[in-house]
Amino acid sequence: MENGSPVLCPNTVTVRRNPHRRARATPAAKTAESNPPSAISSFPLQEILAMEVPQNPKDNSSSSVQTPLSENLKVYLRVRPLQLKNLKKSGNPGDQNSRLGHVWPQNPQKKKVAKEKIVKKKSTEACITINDDHSVTVCPPMALQETRRSKSEVYEGFSHVFSTESSQGEVYERMVSPLVEDFLKGKSGMLTALGPSGSGKTHTIFGSPRVPGMVPLALQHIFRTESNDSRSSRSYYLSIFEIYSEKGKGEKMYDLSADGGELTMQQFTIKGLKEVLISNAREAESLVACAMAKRATAITNANSTSSRSQCIINVRRVANPDEVNDASNCAILTIADLAGAEKEKRTGNQLTKYLRDYLEGKKRMTLILTVKAGEEDYLDTTFLLRQASPYMKIKFNNVVEPSNTNKRQLPTLCTFEEQKRTKYSVPEPCVNEGKGHHEEGVLSHEEPSGHTERPATKSSHTELAGTERNHLIMQNFAKAIWQVLKQYRDKLKSAENENQTLQEEIRKEKMRYFELEKQWQSSRCSTCSKEDCAKAxxxxxxxxxxxxxxxxxxxxxxxxxxxxxxxxxxxxxxxxxxxxxxxxxxxxxxxxxxxxxxxxxxxxxxxxxxxxxxxxxxxxxxxxxxxxxxxxxxxxxxxxxxxxxxxxxxxxxxxxxxxxxxxxxxxxxxxxxxxxxxxxxxxxxxxxxxxxxxxxxxxxxxxxxxxxxxxxxxxxxxxxxxxxxxxxxxxxxxxxxxxxxxxxxxxxxxxxxxxxxxxxxxxxxxxxxxxxxxxxxxxxxxxxxxxxxxxxxxxxxxxxxxxxxxxxxxxxxxxxxxxxxxxxxxxxxxxxxxx
Ligand SMILES: Nc1ncnc2c1ncn2[C@@H]1O[C@H](COP(=O)(O)OP(=O)(O)OP(=O)(O)O)[C@@H](O)[C@H]1O
Structure with a gap:
């Protein structure tokens, strides 16, 4: 019906079964008219690409990220002496002792076997040179320089570099003593030794009866402090366990206490670990000695009594119940002697879980890297330092030519580059690639690092600026895409609502049409009847x-x-x-x-x-x-x-x-x-x-x-x-x-x-x-x-x-x-x- 009104006389009504109707605009077209596409902003690609990036991103990134890390993470480097026997013969008192005779505590059964092992004749040339208290230069052996065209590398950014002459006491005072002091104040902390096999981790952590390591020194420090404080009535508990990785059996955890057994880890806590109350340093040292005797060891090329497990000692400080609001109630001092971190070594997942808070920077952590200075240890040393590079500044004075990179070294470099990418948000190491120096020849490791830093730093800054700019561009690109998608989502919602409204209107119109048609028919029928009656x-x-x-x-x-x-x-x-x-x-x-x-x-x-x-x-x-x-x-x-x-x-x-x-x-x-x-x-x-x-x-x-x-x-x-x-x-x-x-x-x-x-x-x-x-x-x-x-x-x-x-x-x-x-x-x- 065109007008929709009832028709009174069929003779005057023109009925059109398919009346010509003006096409109604589709909802989409209507929407397009009411909401032109300009409602959705175009993608700001040009704005993103044209944005300005700070020219010195180094300052921003390092200042914002490194600050908390510098507080919670400190990286130390300790270089083991080249010739232990020589050192022993030299009669250097104290800590410069032979591994076989002076590491504390000793495993008596393995001690005898170790003596029988043939000690390789090692090179007297050192691959690592301590530049200052915070940097070292690692120089490849001549053989590697010729075959792989490897160049010397400068690593800097360490909290402190301990030379081969550094004593246990010196290391403790500079590295561990602040950690223990914080522990006594109620702050948890961790000391971890990481390095290749035979580099002196166990020597540093445990030492020997004559040359005690960080654990006995820390225990002595703690109880000495406690004894000096007459008012203190805190209790200390000690627990020690190891994470051992067996071939084909995965990782297992064992309690190294006297009657400890296998442990399990649920979430991030260890179930079944026994804590032993310790009241003095001697008692604690005895427990540690017994645990070390149970620790899994094996003979490696580098160490006759190599620790094949991650050994972790926890000293928990329990405050007096009378002490109200004592923040030190749950302070824990953790000292870990990790297994050899040579290239072939695979570190455990459970250790990562256990140390998660420390590795994430939530708790204070002190990391000591132990390296050997011999030329034959060059690859292990560089591998370790490159692993630790995200946490410090590393400068490469030379690069390794890709054409001469053998299969062994390539994964290492790839891993290193990958680490650089994944650790982009952490303190960015200052990477210098001195290609120009490569053409001039190999730098001597005796050459002062300061002379070669400036041109490399410039190129490094330029590269970092470019990387940072790309990063920011990608960030803004993602943000812009997100905004556009949100706008489209809103438009889609509104279009759906309008569609529903139109459908409802159509339904009402149909109902109205049927009613009008019904009225028209009834009126027409009545009109016809009247007409018929009149005519007939x-x-x-x-x-x-x-x-x-x-x-x-x-x-x-x-x-x-x-x-x-x-x-x-x-x-x-x-x-x-x-x-x-x-x-x-x-x-x-x-x-x-x-x-x-x-x-x-x-x-x-x-x-x-x-x-x-x-x-x-x-x-x-x-x-x-x-x-x-x-x-x-x-x-x-x-x-x-x-x-x-x-x-x-x-x-x-x-x-x-x-x-x-x-x-x-x-x-x-x-x-x-x-x-x-x-x-x-x-x-x-x-x-x-x-x-x-x-x-x-x-x-x-x-x-x-x-x-x-x-x-x-x-x-x-x-x-x-x-x-x-x-x-x-x-x-x-x-x-x-x-x-x-x-x-x-x-x-x-x-x-x-x-x-x-x-x-x-x-x-x-x-x-x-x-x-x-x-x-x-x-x-x-x-x-x-x-x-x-x-x-x-x-x-x-x-x-x-x-x-x-x-x-x-x-x-x-x-x-x-x-x-x-x-x-x-x-x-x-x-x-x-x-x-
Ligand atoms: N700074 C040092 N001064 C004197 N001797 C050292 C020093 N560092 C290590 N040694 C000696 O080197 C030998 C190997 O040391 P250690 O067992 O601590 O190595 P490691 O890193 O623990 O090896 P692994 O990972 O295989 O257990 C030991 O006999 C130890 O006495």
Missing amino acids: DSSIVTSFELKSDLDEYRFNDVHEINLNSFIKVKESEGYESPERRGFSPCEDINSCSKLVEVKEARKNKVDETTPRNECDTAKKLMYVEADDRCLTTNPIAFGTLQSHNLVKHDSCSSVELDKLSEQDEESTSVESPLQVASFIHCNAHACETQPVLDSSLNQSTSEESDRDSGALNEDQELMAERLDSRHIPPTKDVESCQEHNIDVHCSDPSTDTSCKREKPKRRLLPASSTLLRDFSNMHVEDDIEGSKVCPDLDACSLESEILIFPTDEILTLVDGKIARYKTFWVPLSFNLNLS
Whole structure:
């Protein structure tokens, strides 16, 4: 519907089944109009690339990250003497002792075996040179310089570098004593020794009875302090365990205390580890000595009693319960002697877990790197220093030519470069690549490092600046992508909401459309009825609706018709009869024909505008509206109207009808399937006797066609014979039929468009006459209420059973006059035996 308003007159309404409508903008297009793409900002690629990066990122990165690390992490380097025997022979007192004889505590069983081992003859040349207290230069052996073209390297940034002459006491005072002091104040700390096998880790950590290491010195320090403080009543517990990696069995943990066993780690804590209360240093040293005796050791090329496990000692300080808010309540001092960190060594995962807080910088950690100074230890030394490079400044005076890099060294370099990348956020080591120096030749390790730093530093700064800029660009790139994605996500949400709103509007519009169409149809139907009434000047209207599948039944095959219909009977008052108008029966028939034409024309018009499906689904009803004074003629009129198309409807419907045979169908005006609403105008006063009606029908049919009239005459003759055989006199009331306005049309506006296939004509009349005669034989049971409301029915002598039930009255405007109809429901049940 274009305007959506109800249509009052179908003649003035133009119905367009597929009205041309202006295409509505799609939601997407609408969205695009309301929200232009410019709402989403374009990707700021140029801005990102054009941004300025600080030219000296070194200062920023080192100052921001290194500060906390410098507080919690300190890296020391200790260089083991070249020739231990020589040192021993030199009579240097104290800590410069032979490994075999003076490491404390000793494993007695392995001590004997170690003595039998052949001590390799080692080079007297050193590969490492201590530049100052914070830096060293590592120079490759001559053989490596020639074959691999390796260059010397300068490592700086150590908290302190202990020379080969440094004593245990010196190391302790400078490195461990501050840690212990903090521990006594309640701060946890850790000391870890890391280095290749035989570099002096165990010597540094445990020492020997004559040259005690950091553990005994720390224990002595602790209890000495405690003994000096008379008010102190703290308790100390000691635990010691090792993490041992067996081939094919993974890592295992063992408690190294007297009756300790295997341990397990859950999350980041060790389950089952025993703590031994210690009250003095001697007692603690004894426990440590026993644990060391249990520690797994093995003979390596570098060390006859090499520690093959990570040994960890914990000293826990428990404050007096009386001390309130003592922060030192849970302070722990951890000292770890790690296994050899040579290149082939694989460090354990469990140790990493256990030391997680320390490695992440959350707790104070002191790392001492032990290296050997011999030329044969060059690779292990450089490997260790490069591993520790993220935590300090390392300068490369020379680079290794890629072409000469053998398989052994390449992974090391790759690992190192990878570490540099992964450790980008940690204090960035100052990497200097002096390619220019490479062309000039190999730098001597004796050459002062200060002379070669400046050009290398410049290039290093330039490279770092570029790296930092790339890093920041990538960061901003990711941020920009994130922002754009967020904007698109918001737009998508809004579009979805709008889509839902539009769908809701569409649904409402559909509902409104259906309501308007319904109103239009109802209004059109009412308009049609008024028009028909005015034109037809009729008081009796009968409407039939036949089911669409009437073709399945043939009239000739049906011998019994159960007509359980409701016949609406109108009692018209004030109706101007055709007789008074001077209508003759013939004229009456003609007028009926005219009415048929008019209503057929309107039916066709309705059919043009009515969807087919509505016709199929429409209910099939039959109404017989008749003047009470010619009620007996209603069945006649009904039969006249129906012609041969009375077909069985359904079990609960009003009429059971049958369809015409093929030859009869040609002579009928109503085609099935269709819905038929018949308007039968029958003036009660004009109703004539059956012969008169028959004659009028014959007259009417003679005007149509010879063929039709022939068929009609045959039917009429047959019916007349049947009537004669029954000797049923015509009813008195049916004296004449001056006017028979019979119309067949689709009363339902939703009649199928198939109804217009063939325009119904007056050819109905001859066929109807057959039923007319049958109905005339029916007897109306006048003992029903019908006789009360229709006294004229008393004279009815139809043999069939017609039950008449009064219902209500209807006032209708007919030709400017008010006509009152009394309606009756007349369920019909009669048999037609046409055979
Ligand atoms: N600074 C030093 N002064 C004198 N002797 C040392 C020094 N460092 C190590 N040694 C001696 O070197 C030998 C090997 O030392 P140590 O056992 O401590 O090495 P390690 O690093 O523990 O080896 P591994 O990892 O195989 O256990 C020992 O006999 C030790 O006495």
